[in-house]
Amino acid sequence: xxxxxxxxxxxxxxxxxxxxxxxxxxSPNQFGSEPNENVNFIDSGMPGMLPVINFACIEMAIKTGxxxxxxxxxxxxxxxxxxFYPDLPQGYQISQFEFPILTEGxxxxxxxxxxxxxxIERAHLEQDAGKSIHDIDPKFSFIDLNRVGTPLLEIVxxxxxxxxxxVVSYMxxxxxxxxxxxxxxxxxxxxxLRADVNLSVRKKGxxxxxxxxIKNLNSFKFxxxxxxxxxxxxxxVIESGGKIEQNTMLFDTSTxxxxxxxxxxxxxxYRYFPDPDLLPVNLTQDQIDKVKTSVGELPQAKLDKFIKxxxxxxxxxxxxxTEKQNAILFEKMISETDVKPKFIAAxxxxxxxxxxxxxxxxxxxxxxxxxxxxxxxxxxxxxVISNKAGKEILPKVLNGQGKxxxxxxxLGLEQVSDSSELEKIIDETxxxxxxxxxxxxxxxxxxxxxxxxxxxxxxxGKGNPKLINKILLERLKK
Amino acid sequence: MSEIDIxxxxxxxxxxxxxxxxxxxxxxxxxxxxxxxxxxxxDTSETEPLHNVTEKTAxxxxxxxxxSNSVDDVLNNAPDRAQNFFKVPKVVE
Numbered sequence: 001x002x003x004x005x006x007x008x009x010x011x012x013x014x015x016x017x018x019x020x021x022x023x024x025x026x027s028p029n030q031f032g033s034e035p036n037e038n039v040n041f042i043d044s045g046m047p048g049m050l051p052v053i054n055f056a057c058i059e060m061a062i063k064t065g066x067x068x069x070x071x072x073x074x075x076x077x078x079x080x081x082x083x084f085y086p087d088l089p090q091g092y093q094i095s096q097f098e099f100p101i102l103t104e105g106x107x108x109x110x111x112x113x114x115x116x117x118x119x120i121e122r123a124h125l126e127q128d129a130g131k132s133i134h135d136i137d138p139k140f141s142f143i144d145l146n147r148v149g150t151p152l153l154e155i156v157x158x159x160x161x162x163x164x165x166x167v168v169s170y171m172x173x174x175x176x177x178x179x180x181x182x183x184x185x186x187x188x189x190x191x192x193l194r195a196d197v198n199l200s201v202r203k204k205g206x207x208x209x210x211x212x213x214i215k216n217l218n219s220f221k222f223x224x225x226x227x228x229x230x231x232x233x234x235x236x237v238i239e240s241g242g243k244i245e246q247n248t249m250l251f252d253t254s255t256x257x258x259x260x261x262x263x264x265x266x267x268x269x270y271r272y273f274p275d276p277d278l279l280p281v282n283l284t285q286d287q288i289d290k291v292k293t294s295v296g297e298l299p300q301a302k303l304d305k306f307i308k309x310x311x312x313x314x315x316x317x318x319x320x321x322t323e324k325q326n327a328i329l330f331e332k333m334i335s336e337t338d339v340k341p342k343f344i345a346a347x348x349x350x351x352x353x354x355x356x357x358x359x360x361x362x363x364x365x366x367x368x369x370x371x372x373x374x375x376x377x378x379x380x381x382x383x384v385i386s387n388k389a390g391k392e393i394l395p396k397v398l399n400g401q402g403k404x405x406x407x408x409x410x411l412g413l414e415q416v417s418d419s420s421e422l423e424k425i426i427d428e429t430x431x432x433x434x435x436x437x438x439x440x441x442x443x444x445x446x447x448x449x450x451x452x453x454x455x456x457x458x459x460x461g462k463g464n465p466k467l468i469n470k471i472l473l474e475r476l477k478k
Numbered sequence: 479m480s481e482i483d484i485x486x487x488x489x490x491x492x493x494x495x496x497x498x499x500x501x502x503x504x505x506x507x508x509x510x511x512x513x514x515x516x517x518x519x520x521d522t523s524e525t526e527p528l529h530n531v532t533e534k535t536a537x538x539x540x541x542x543x544x545x546s547n548s549v550d551d552v553l554n555n556a557p558d559r560a561q562n563f564f565k566v567p568k569v570v571e
Binding site: 133 | 486490492529530532534535536537538539540541542543544545546547549551552553555558560561562563564565566567568569
């Protein structure tokens, strides 16, 4: 395979909006319920039932529009897209086509330090379909309509992406923003966020090729695998003299391969037309402005703030801002103490995250314990206890086993930072060490480590190492 | 006027059309379209498209859950069921 090929990729991302009820009905919008538990007569497509728009969905679309730099269209229209499968009994999907609520947005992605602007063509509201289960019975499909009518925001990018890494970076940036503005829970495993990948290949800088669409990818790993496989497949077809047919592909997660969906007798013909059951949406500037105040701080702004105002290292700041709840917890801790944010940040992404992971907890479970944590960090930063002792006590504090100062006392972990006391111990330690003292004065630095160790041992590990070092140097240089 | 692909139209409409009736329905549809094409005589170049005759704005509701029926109410209308699933002839893509 020659390496002068490049891929051109556009993404259609479906984000389930985390409303309480569905887009056009009052049924619960909830994952994991018993089959058909969340289905009413609108969802099941009974004749004569009328859909009514859930305004929270419109507000979430506006919020997304603001966060992703879209034009927010005051006028938008719901249309019927013909779709004849049992997982959507009404026979059509209600979607937006000619007049979507959002047009012409963009997001900046960071790909290994390089910034790139990815343009987004449009985003529109539509209903999700139900679920078909094919593997219980050889002759029948079983249908669960719980997901019917779940509000989706479909976000369609321009073909501005040119590698699997960029796609993953774009998708995770989108996910991050949608979670920050609280319109989508971002749970890809449960299908709250999934992507269709449109991919074509061309010789570098050449004309666009024919694209194939890989449907319904719901993990970063699968997105990456599917892109890499499809890229190679298309090149192989062309290089062996074939032509790419515009096809809809499925990604087989067990083999890591893409394959064309069983071709239908005729191609799809959606025959969109305005849904006569739903009047056009006319938004007022007032309605849009009201949403603006609820957008909050976006991930990029938080990242910049942590780096510039709080002096946190970029890599650590990135980890903290990945998820909104991390950032919120961090800011709460900063507001409760005068310990340096940089110091807190290091502990947060280090021992605190490790504790959360080991114990399979949610970070939010620490919301009530931030004061105890910062009290502990204060003891460490002021050398009342050693770093090592801090790490030892942390799990007890996180488990709610007491106030840090009490635990320190109970375990006798306070460092000896009293200079006169340390001086006494050091002087005793240096007795009979004349030979080594001469070695040090002769230029052997290694002897210093030996002395520090010996002094620490004499304090039973409780001596403040910094102070011991300082006093030792003064003594030895005499 | 474009030709009518009666096979495709019957497929899209999910209607089974006997072969000997194809020409009859094809011609009927042509007549209908010819009649509707009368609308093209009107000059609409200055007219905004109308998406709904009422010219009102969509009614909206608040994001509240209201469960007004049981699972059985919905499944009672199913042609067939298996536990709490709808049971339908196999559809696989």
